[in-house]
Amino acid sequence: MTTFNELGISKPIMKALEQMGFEEATPIQAQTIPLGLQGKDVIGQAQTGTGKTAAFGIPMIEKINQDVKKIQGLIVAPTRELAIQVSEEIHRLGKFKGVRTLPVYGGQHMDRQIRALKDGPHIVVATPGRLLDHIRRKTINTSNVHTAVLDEADEMLNMGFIDDIRDILKVIPEQKQTLLFSATMPKEIREIAATLMKNPEEVKVKSKEMTVSNIDQFFVEVHEKQKFDTLTNLLDIHGPELAIIFGRTKKRVDEVTEGLHARGFRAEGIHGDLTQGKRMSVLNKFKNGRIEILVATDVAARGLDISGVTHVYNFDVPQDPESYVHRIGRTGRAGKAGEAISFITPREMPHLHLIEKVTKSKVKRMDAPSFDEARRGQQQVTVEKLTSTINGKDLGDYRETAAELLEEYDSVTVVAAALKMMTKERRNAPVTLSSVQPVSVKKPSNNKGKKFRNDNNRNFSRGGKTGGGRNRKFQNKRPSNNTSRKQG
Numbered sequence: 257m258t259t260f261n262e263l264g265i266s267k268p269i270m271k272a273l274e275q276m277g278f279e280e281a282t283p284i285q286a287q288t289i290p291l292g293l294q295g296k297d298v299i300g301q302a303q304t305g306t307g308k309t310a311a312f313g314i315p316m317i318e319k320i321n322q323d324v325k326k327i328q329g330l331i332v333a334p335t336r337e338l339a340i341q342v343s344e345e346i347h348r349l350g351k352f353k354g355v356r357t358l359p360v361y362g363g364q365h366m367d368r369q370i371r372a373l374k375d376g377p378h379i380v381v382a383t384p385g386r387l388l389d390h391i392r393r394k395t396i397n398t399s400n401v402h403t404a405v406l407d408e409a410d411e412m413l414n415m416g417f418i419d420d421i422r423d424i425l426k427v428i429p430e431q432k433q434t435l436l437f438s439a440t441m442p443k444e445i446r447e448i449a450a451t452l453m454k455n456p457e458e459v460k461v462k463s464k465e466m467t468v469s470n471i472d473q474f475f476v477e478v479h480e481k482q483k484f485d486t487l488t489n490l491l492d493i494h495g496p497e498l499a500i501i502f503g504r505t506k507k508r509v510d511e512v513t514e515g516l517h518a519r520g521f522r523a524e525g526i527h528g529d530l531t532q533g534k535r536m537s538v539l540n541k542f543k544n545g546r547i548e549i550l551v552a553t554d555v556a557a558r559g560l561d562i563s564g565v566t567h568v569y570n571f572d573v574p575q576d577p578e579s580y581v582h583r584i585g586r587t588g589r590a591g592k593a594g595e596a597i598s599f600i601t602p603r604e605m606p607h608l609h610l611i612e613k614v615t616k617s618k619v620k621r622m623d624a625p626s627f628d629e630a631r632r633g634q635q636q637v638t639v640e641k642l643t644s645t646i647n648g649k650d651l652g653d654y655r656e657t658a659a660e661l662l663e664e665y666d667s668v669t670v671v672a673a674a675l676k677m678m679t680k681e682r683r684n685a686p687v688t689l690s691s692v693q694p695v696s697v698k699k700p701s702n703n704k705g706k707k708f709r710n711d712n713n714r715n716f717s718r719g720g721k722t723g724g725g726r727n728r729k730f731q732n733k734r735p736s737n738n739t740s741r742k743q744g
């Protein structure tokens with residue numbers, strides 16, 4: 257265990273960490289903060305939800321001279337929502353030092369952005385396309401940047417972004433420090449990374465699996481046509497606090513969302529075809545629990561840190577093992593428990609085996625529940641609510657009313673009626689989705705860099721609070737590292 261004090265962190269940042277409830281450094285933070293402070297180039301790999309943002313954020317903030325109103329730190333992230341989230345975390349960490357941070361991303365008014373940039377932020381967190389736009393218009397000056405970070409580095413160095421990244425790094429002073437972070441780092445991407453850095457130190461938090469141990473991983477073998485019923489049955493049984501359902505395409509996301517509405521679930525979809533305003537509003541609704549289900553393309557797979565996500569469903573199997581790691585990593589963050597359930601059609605079983613092999617994790621079989629089991633599962637969710645009320649709350653004058661009721665009816669009838677009222681019975685509306693092709697196994701050598709940038713993967717950004725809170729001690733049962741890659 258390493259305390260932040262031992263890492264030699266300055267007072268204003270210590271104060272921020274205390275306010276954020278960070279009690280001790282996570283392994284990736286303990287290992288990379290000293291290197292960052294020494295000015296070394298670093299490739300940092302650690303599992304999802306283990307605090308990589310602060311691992312690169314803290315040393316960057318330490319090195320900012322807040323009296324110089326120029327951009328000194330640049331962080332590049334693959335999606336808009338992620339740029340906003342990282343910017344918010346950097347703001348929280350740096351506020352007592354007076355460090356000013358600005359997120360800069362596509363889909364936002366250029367004029368407003370230019371005005372905010374004129375105010376002289378110290379750190380800019382940007383998506384690559386919009387950043388390049390500003391560099392070309394000379395509305396962002398990178399000549400004072402001493403630290404550059406690529407968050408989700410393997411994704412940023414993948415086919416869709418690599419040229420932009422090279423162009424961005426070209427205009428930053430040669431003597432800069434470059435930090436690359438991700439939960440996944442396929443070998444061929446690591447090789448590209450090394451060409452952009454000076455003798456980078458590679459820090460890999462040791463762990464057998466790429467995925468975090470606090471996520472229980474399951475698969476359900478299910479035919480395409482049965483997927484939707486299986487999904488709603490599972491949702492009834494699991495009663496997730498917040499759930500993310502990943503679908504392969506935008507159309508798929510829209511159809512699943514509509515289907516869920518038809519069956520009475522509070523769900524909204526998020527993908528790259530929506531306006532930025534809509535994307536933000538959907539994400540915010542999800543974060544404050546006004547909707548309980550987010551249906552998403554891979555645009556939401558990387559980096560997003562939303563507290564309360566208890567379940568991730570891969571309605572469609574992810575295209576590659578790295579995407580699997582990031583998708584399921586939206587739950588089980590900061591030591592919390594989570595469950596991930598992947599739907600696999602019989603023809604896709606080899607693909608599941610590839611995922612297991614590359615991530616070195618065991619995905620357990622779960623039987624698809626029947627409609628009857630789902631009904632009983634729903635009732636069980638109600639029973640749990642009822643028992644926690646019995647145990648936890650002062651029932652006051654409800655007891656009196658209950659006693660009166662029991663003079664008139666027998667106890668089983670009274671409890672059954674209460675359960676029926678409390679249970680959200682689903683409408684069993686028929687839902688048919690358009691058919692899709694099963695995913696086939698890709699040969700491992702098949703230039704991994706060139707993955708399908710199929711959907712809206714680019715330009716996802718997320719806004720809003722990170723799971724804040726007091727005393728957030730990392731209870732990671734088995735701290736380990738992980739791996740990540742593309743999407744955007």
Ligand SMILES: Nc1ncnc2c1ncn2[C@@H]1O[C@H](COP(=O)(O)OP(=O)(O)OP(=O)(O)O)[C@@H](O)[C@H]1O
Pocket residue numbers: 277278279280281282285302303304305306307308309310438439558559560561585589590722723724728729730740
């Ligand atoms: N030392 C710490 N103690 C307690 N909580 C922490 C600590 N460091 C980070 N956190 C919290 O843990 C959560 C996950 O952190 P973060 O988003 O940086 O993870 P990550 O490693 O970047 O994950 P991903 O690979 O999914 O991007 C955040 O809510 C963050 O505020």
Ligand SMILES: [Mg+2]
Pocket residue numbers: 308309407559
């Ligand atoms: Mg991250």
